[in-house]
Amino acid sequence: MATFDVKNIGHLRPAISRGETMPSPCAACSIRHLSLCAALQENEVQEMAAIVTTLEVGAGEPLIDEGQPAVHVFNVTSGAIRVYKLLIDGRRQMTGFLFPGDFLGLANEETYAYSAEAVTASTVCRFPRRKIEALLIKYPRMERRLLGMASHELAAAQEQMLLLGRKNAREKIASFLLMLSRRAEQRGLPADPIFVPMSRNDIGDYLGLTTETVSRTFSDLKSKGAIELLPAGKVRLAQREHLEEVAEGA
Amino acid sequence: MATFDVKNIGHLRPAISRGETMPSPCAACSIRHLSLCAALQENEVQEMAAIVTTLEVGAGEPLIDEGQPAVHVFNVTSGAIRVYKLLIDGRRQMTGFLFPGDFLGLANEETYAYSAEAVTASTVCRFPRRKIEALLIKYPRMERRLLGMASHELAAAQEQMLLLGRKNAREKIASFLLMLSRRAEQRGLPADPIFVPMSRNDIGDYLGLTTETVSRTFSDLKSKGAIELLPAGKVRLAQREHLEEVAEGA
DNA sequence: CGCTACGTTGAGAACAATCAACCCCGGTGG
DNA sequence: CCACCGGGGTTGATTGTTCTCAACGTAGCG
Numbered sequence: 001m002a003t004f005d006v007k008n009i010g011h012l013r014p015a016i017s018r019g020e021t022m023p024s025p026c027a028a029c030s031i032r033h034l035s036l037c038a039a040l041q042e043n044e045v046q047e048m049a050a051i052v053t054t055l056e057v058g059a060g061e062p063l064i065d066e067g068q069p070a071v072h073v074f075n076v077t078s079g080a081i082r083v084y085k086l087l088i089d090g091r092r093q094m095t096g097f098l099f100p101g102d103f104l105g106l107a108n109e110e111t112y113a114y115s116a117e118a119v120t121a122s123t124v125c126r127f128p129r130r131k132i133e134a135l136l137i138k139y140p141r142m143e144r145r146l147l148g149m150a151s152h153e154l155a156a157a158q159e160q161m162l163l164l165g166r167k168n169a170r171e172k173i174a175s176f177l178l179m180l181s182r183r184a185e186q187r188g189l190p191a192d193p194i195f196v197p198m199s200r201n202d203i204g205d206y207l208g209l210t211t212e213t214v215s216r217t218f219s220d221l222k223s224k225g226a227i228e229l230l231p232a233g234k235v236r237l238a239q240r241e242h243l244e245e246v247a248e249g250a
Numbered sequence: 251m252a253t254f255d256v257k258n259i260g261h262l263r264p265a266i267s268r269g270e271t272m273p274s275p276c277a278a279c280s281i282r283h284l285s286l287c288a289a290l291q292e293n294e295v296q297e298m299a300a301i302v303t304t305l306e307v308g309a310g311e312p313l314i315d316e317g318q319p320a321v322h323v324f325n326v327t328s329g330a331i332r333v334y335k336l337l338i339d340g341r342r343q344m345t346g347f348l349f350p351g352d353f354l355g356l357a358n359e360e361t362y363a364y365s366a367e368a369v370t371a372s373t374v375c376r377f378p379r380r381k382i383e384a385l386l387i388k389y390p391r392m393e394r395r396l397l398g399m400a401s402h403e404l405a406a407a408q409e410q411m412l413l414l415g416r417k418n419a420r421e422k423i424a425s426f427l428l429m430l431s432r433r434a435e436q437r438g439l440p441a442d443p444i445f446v447p448m449s450r451n452d453i454g455d456y457l458g459l460t461t462e463t464v465s466r467t468f469s470d471l472k473s474k475g476a477i478e479l480l481p482a483g484k485v486r487l488a489q490r491e492h493l494e495e496v497a498e499g500a
Numbered sequence: 501c502g503c504t505a506c507g508t509t510g511a512g513a514a515c516a517a518t519c520a521a522c523c524c525c526g527g528t529g530g
Numbered sequence: 531c532c533a534c535c536g537g538g539g540t541t542g543a544t545t546g547t548t549c550t551c552a553a554c555g556t557a558g559c560g
Contacts, residue, residue: 085412087499093412106401113405140390143397150400151356155363157407162335162343164414165458169548200507208415210549215508249337419516450539463516465540 025054025125034101034187035075039145047135053126057081057118064105064116072126073105079122080197084205085114094206095157097198099183103149105129120197164208167249172207173217175247177227177237193236275304275375284351284437285325289395297385303376307331307368314355314366322376323355329372330447334455335364344456345407347448349433353399355379370447414458417499422457423467424497427477427487443486 026049032038037048054077057063063074063081081098095114098104104116104124136143163175177194185191196203200214207214221227226243228236237243276299282288287298304327307313313324313331331348345364348354354366354374386393413425427444435441446453454464471477476493478486487493 085408087412087416089499091416091499093415095408095411106404108398108401108405114408136394137390140387140393143390143393144386147393147397147400148358150397150404151358154356154400154404154407155358157404157411158335158345158364161345161407161410161414162337164411165343165455166337166341199505205415211507212509212550213548215506216548219508249339249341449537460517461539462518462541466516469540 025049026052029077031077031101031187036103036142036145036149037075039142040139044135044139044142048127051127051131051135055124055126057122057124059118059120062115062117063124064112064114066113066115067111069110070105070107070112071129073103073129073132074116074127075125076100076102076104077123077125080119081116081122081124082119082198082202082206083114083116092205093208094202095160096153097206100187103146106146106150119202167247169207169209169213169217170220171246171249172209173203173214173221174226174243176203176207177235178240178243178247181237181240192240193230193234196233196235275299276302279327281327281351281437286353286392286395286399287325289392290389294385294389294392298377301377301381301385305374305376307372307374309368309370312365312367313374314362314364316363316365317361319360320355320357320362321379323353323379323382324366324377325375326350326352326354327373327375330369331366331372331374332369332448332452332456333364333366342455343458344452345410346403347456350437353396356396356400369452417497419457419459419463419467420470421496421499422459423453423464423471424476424493426453426457427485428490428493428497431487431490442490443480443484446483446485 026032026037026045029035029037032040032045037045040048057079064083066085076098077100079100081102081104082094083096083098083104084092084094086092097119098116105112107113107129136146163172167175177196180194180196181191184194189195198206199211200218201211203209204211204214209217218227218229221243222229226237226239226246228238230236276282276287276295279285279287282290282295287295290298307329314333316335326348327350329350331352331354332344333346333348333354334342334344336342347369348366355362357363357379386396413422417425427446430444430446431441434444439445448456449461450464450468451461453459454461457464459467468477468479471493472479476487476489476496478488480486
């Protein structure tokens with residue numbers, strides 16, 4: 001047990017600190033085309049680089065705590081982040097899994113409305129919210145990009161509501177696997193043997209199911225030949241067409 | 251059965267047409283402070299008025315069909331609108347109920363990702379999407395307001411995911427009634443005897459329940475004295491504190 | 501080498517869905 | 531005028547999917 005860590009802060013290790021003396025991490029950012037920074041021109045990237053801090057977050061470590069002052073926004077650059085809300089008795093609903101390029105921390109209120117933790121060891125770019133807001137005013141193109149990302153997220157949230165409210169366990173799992181596949185593809189990773197870094201419990205909390213039901217449903221899909229469970233958390237979508245049909249409720 | 255109506259179009263009756271010859275409907279708009287137009291100054295309101303069409307939509311009539319080209323955006327000015335997505339076998343998930351001031355039609359893609367219908371007779375302001383986009387570029391303040399509305403909606407969507415994935419029937423109904431109460435209050439209506447214009451079936455499709463479960467849960471809350479069912483779709487929240495606790499999962 | 505976290509599988513329970521009957525009300529047409 | 535019809539709501543009986551509780555296997559790690 002660490003002895004001198006400030007709670008929820010000490011684990012966040014700056015990997016590369018403020019931009020001025022170091023080479024800009026943004027210039028070489030490999031996922032910029034996916035991120036908020038896609039909207040930026042060269043000189044604007046400089047301004048972002050000047051206010052960014054690159055952080056490493058270990059597996060399971062918190063990044064955001066619901067209810068805390070919303071002083072930072074983040075951009076995921078590697079790894080996977082889980083975002084969730086809790087009921088007071090501890091029931092948890094994952095509202096999303098974030099991958100490189102995804103944005104995190106948008107808040108209307110003065111406090112975060114959700115919590116976020118690393119699923120696997122991850123790196124994120126952290127920006128002071130106030131400074132980002134100033135940049136948004138200065139560069140409307142960036143604000144437009146952010147609006148685009150927000151409305152994209154909104155569409156995804158509505159799709160997830162359809163899943164949570166109206167799909168059964170098998171349809172939920174099929175939808176989930178296909179979602180991971182599509183997002184991997186967007187990032188230039190293989191669309192078929194997909195990497196599933198999160199636990200059965202995490203998946204359950206994302207889909208409104210229990211660990212056991214997730215496990216049973218995986219087993220069921222496997223026994224029917226629709227998927228194959230490979231070592232190291234990889235899953236092969238052996239019958240993608242079939243999975244698509246199941247996911248749509250056909 | 252109407253004989254000459256163009257399908258899904260004929261029922262949309264322009265109440266007041268384009269702004270130029272008519273007195274601007276926007277100038278007297280009573281819910282402007284709640285709407286996108288809250289961000290506008292007098293001369294900017296003129297520009298909105300120039301591109302707006304005010305429509306009346308009868309109870310049950312469609313406003314948006316999922317998959318159709320997203321050529322308009324809307325602002326609700328009276329009544330109530332239901333927004334939903336369907337699975338191919340007909341299962342329906344309501345993604346929201348919209349009331350005066352709420353915005354509708356934001357789309358990243360070229361087509362709508364959801365459908366929308368009037369719950370009760372309603373009026374909406376309709377704007378050509380292209381022209382609104384031009385105004386957003388011209389007036390960044392308006393774009394900022396829209397981003398604020400989008401991130402507010404995103405927070406609401408996450409709250410709804412928590413409800414759909416992790417709350418039981420009683421908690422869902424309690425949350426729903428309190429949501430209606432808060433939104434009525436925001437609009438200057440009484441927060442307590444609330445008006446519930448939508449059917450049990452609509453409520454079920456919003457909460458991920460069946461009609462029967464919604465009805466039973468209402469009856470149950472009534473028998474426990476938590477609510478009172480008044481005539482004309484009004485509901486009294488007799489024990490608001492208790493409902494709050496139930497809704498939070500306490 | 502044991503501990504813990506995670507995953508799987510089984511048995512039984514529970515909550516909500518399904519199927520069904522009935523009521524009430526408003527609209528329509530005989 | 532009134533009988534009929536259809537939609538919405540309520541309630542009951544039964545079913546079924548998922549949850550809960552439990553046991554056990556396995557892999558990683560101190």
